[in-house]
Amino acid sequence: MDSYVYLDYAASAPMVPEAKAAEAAYAEAPYAGANPNSLHTLGREAAMALEGARREIAKALGGGFRPGEIVFTSGGTESNNLALYGIAEGARARDRKRTRVVVSAIEHDSELDVVPALKDRGFAVTLVRPGRDGRIAPEELERAVGPDCALVSVMSANNETGVIQPVAELAEIAHKAGALMHTDAVQAFGRIPLAIDTCDAVSIAAHKIGGPVGIGALALRMRCPFRPQNFGGGQEAGKRPGTQDVRGALAFAAAAKAQTDHLAERRSACAAKANRLFQKICAPGTGIQPTTTAQIDDTRLPGMVSIYVPGLDSETLILKLDQKGFEVSAGSACSSGSLDPSHVLSAMGIARNDALGALRISFDERISDEDLDRFADALIGIVAANN
Template sequence: MKPPSSAPDRPEPPGGARGIYLDHAATSPVCPEAVEAVLRGMEITGNPSSRHGAGDEAHEALRSSREQLARLFGCTADEVVFTGGGSEADALAICGTVLAARDRTPHVITTAIEHSAVLESCGLARELGAQVTLVEPDGRGWVDPEAVRRALRPGTVLVSVMHANNETGVVQPVAEIAELAHQAGALMHTDAVQAAGKIPLAESGADLISVSAHKFYGPKGVGALKVAAGVRLAPLIRGGGQERGLRAGTENVAGVLGMAAAASAAVRRLADPGFQDHRHALRASLLKGLEQAGDLEVNGDTASCLPEILNVSFAGLRGDTLVDVLAVRGVCVSAGSACHAGSDAPSHVLTAMGLPAERAKAAVRFSAGRTTTVDAVTEAAATTVDAVTRLRSLGPAVPPATRAKK
């Protein structure tokens, strides 16, 4: 499958020249199917909770959307809860589990490489009286199930491990970890925001799965949480009792319709062998081109990762500086999670993996998408190599004597 080279992947950068968008891990362009669905949803007048024809139309739109999301999750439609995004879904999963277990001191296990939405929700869980254990990854960014097993205790109510890391793309052994959690009587949550549309979610074995529409070509500001049958959660947003009483507030009908259309498109892509081949071809072409810069290190396990995400460090440079230079040249990449843009601190993910601060600060994340072409990544790599060469000619950002070895 060769996607069109047209373009939400070639935005207009400063200066007006056609650019190359390689920051899909931050957000993806809205696909045509989702745009059409959102526009259709904007024409639906009624409140889904109203008992008349207009309300019935909105209610039916939510019902059909729930079925489409269920196919992405690999669950039943009544297990899908709509939220305002992935962060809210994470908060509901983690804090909702803790609040539902107030008859004891709940214990939560998560990892040091989670998205801030999970880490901050665990911080709130502490304020609610929970105890939280952080499991460290190895140098590849991989979480050992055995380390999770050792952290389990009688009071553990939840284990939360992301499906695929948003900075390195490393895919975690969530199914194996879920089995251990269930054996200990705990629930399993996975933040699948980066994984949705790229790998099957049903195989995770998780009771709670968070997704965000804008990561799989849907609109921003809408997400969903799979809540397996029988799982008890306390709502965080209370009011009218929508979403089975788990998330009050009138549903974003247009946004939900757009998310559902994007989810259906994602499910179709997952079954397309051509799409799978194309993903790996993009990564191979991009890495081959970037290696021409020399003195490059790949961050994260290359054997178990999403092919869309390539995190590399160019020795002697600052990643944020390179990102800024590439932006001027029309190549859109990032120096880590978009949620921490502007921070001078090295990535908490790369730091937890044990990378020296200099290497972590030199990191740049390239993330391709479904419409990215091999020609585009080849051009982006050549532009990056030229930028790296020119920046290095100005002198190292980190003095060689203090630059840490791998």
């Protein structure tokens, strides 16, 4: 196959020109390679560039976060780990009765895999399940929180189905119980306006929005109690030690600005493409089913189509599509080697045999309608030939 149509942006999006230009500009800068924590001239210049990137990301993120509240990390996984460990332990240190963490059952593995470790550290953990539409109902969270709750964490939009969660309502419920609120906005940032004004912490990552792999951020309110999890330097206000990646931060900032400057237009264009694809591949008689009843509008991320094919498995579908030049995934790229059905679809009540045939098609406005049409025809043909 000479060329491929890449439809796995939710795993990692192709870099945008603005991010590439920022990396190139850094390479030519006098301070390229200088440590931003050094006191000499080039170190100070690198530090100024880093702070400029921090300001740009805070502005793009919104929610009233200040530049000094942006903690650079290696990506979304580290940001989520840092949030759960650091905030839960900080809250417990401030109030010893705060020993429970509440997370949704559809969180990314970078949160759910932390659950056993939180229990080892003396926390109780409650999982809140979604409805069949993939949404966490506020009343379900209300039943789960109480005076012992330290932290609530619910993602802004799901990384497999694209379903947008009612984060503002959930944050209000968490705060009424005296708990803190974190949201994993890795998939939502740069794709939809974020409802994070009342969140205490937010995770984001560069490579989901066309920035480089290997850099992310945890936006953490100054007032939020937090215990560092790593040690060895005073970088990032002591919250995450280690020499910062200035090149990555600048490219991250450039991508964040590019993706949020014209968000409404980009969202509308991308949603139109997704709805058109959805209607074609899930038309009666194709044998292809949507994983959720939520429509691709205000309740779903634009550019993400989540489906399943009863009687076929994801691996077969992915490999057959790959042979035809189309690159998709079964769900989260971080658990692509698993033979088990998606924990997200299982939590939504989708039968195991159906969930084993799930596909996630993800893209942004850069993909052409022609490529999506060719993909739809290929998928429908594969399903027809195997039924």
